[in-house]
Amino acid sequence: MKTLSTKKLAETVRNLRESKGFTKEELGNLTGINRIMIGRIEREDFTPSIVQFEALSNVLGFDLTEMFVEKERTNSFVALRSEALSDSEKKGVEKLFTMMLSLRQQIKLRSSFENESTHA
Amino acid sequence: MKINLTHPNPALISIIEDPEQIITLDANFLIAPDRRPITKRGIGFEQFREIWLDPIFSVFPNLAIHESVYDELVGISPQNYVDAKRDSIPPEIIIHKDSSLTEVEKILRDTIESKIASLTKYDPMLDNKDDRGKVKSLSYIAVKGLLYFAANDNNAIQLIEKSEEWSTGLDNVQAIKMYELIYYLYRNDLADKTAMKMLYKYQYYLTDREKSTNPGWGDFSSSMDSLYESYFK
DSSP states (O other): OEEEOHHHHHHHHHHHHHHTTOOHHHHHHHHTOOHHHHHHHHTTOOOOOHHHHHHHHHHHTOOGGGGEEEOOOOOHHHHHOOTTSOHHHHHHHHHHHHHHHHHHHHHHHHHHHHHHHHHO | OOOOOSSOOHHHHHHHHOTTSOEEEOGGGTSOOOOTTTSSOOOOHHHHIIIIIHHHHHHOTTEEEEHHHHHHOOSHHHHHHHHHHHHSSSOSSEEEOGGGOOHHHHHHHHHHHHHHHTTSSOOTTTTOSTTHHHHHHHHHHHHHTOOEEEEOOHHHHHHHHTHHHHTOSOTTOEEEEHHHHHHHHHHTTOSOHHHHHHHHHHHHSOSHHHHHHSOOHHHHHHHHHHHHGGGOO
């Protein structure tokens, strides 16, 4: 599965912007992207919309597809899914998924809230 | 859900100025709320259609849903309602379809989807039903650069409002809450005023906890007036 590499995008935008002599504000004016967002792209902290992504590619002159990397999809839950399961077993596995995914969500949300209060 | 009246919502201001912008709806905007057994009274679909759905579809001409939200519509009535809107000529609802995404857009969508999903009960590899509509809608509109997502779900709203802190990739998206549109309809006399009060009370002022954290209708309406009065022509 391909995904956007925010690292590659950050390096590309920073290098090309500097080599063309643009400030973040100037690049922002040319692409219609707020200069703060340009800064966040360069810090690997912002995923652009398609319009913003294409504007950056047009102004700076890079190939969109070069920003993508192959990411291996691994998922421990998928291993539990089997065609050999009976209907009642499948129902049980789906219930288990729901519980595990709810737990994952709670852990992740709690950690996000904790990060926020640490940085506040 | 907690009512937030601390600051004006830029998304609502923008909608006040131009109600014809595309607003993508979460499933709970289309399903009649049912808060039984907290209260004995439920709201049937026909009543919900009359007091809420018909007014919003008449006032906002570019309402949209993602195709995955259609699958979440419980019961035949909401699906029939959306079918009729979709099949009307010209269509009265926009359906966001993943098949309309280009290859590059799909990769961006997958990137954002994986960021959002870990904070929800949805897993893209399992493609399970929990939170599927919400995750698919948000990642689609983020990629397409669409601005507004209307929801009555705290988790969905936080994914947008905390996008920077939580790195959800939804920095371009803005949330509009149901109570903000209830107020909009009430303020502009675009729906039955008594019904708007009733819907507010039903959604936000029912339990003891809600009564201790949320304002009653009078305070809510006057606080919203203070926040938004200057934006109405």
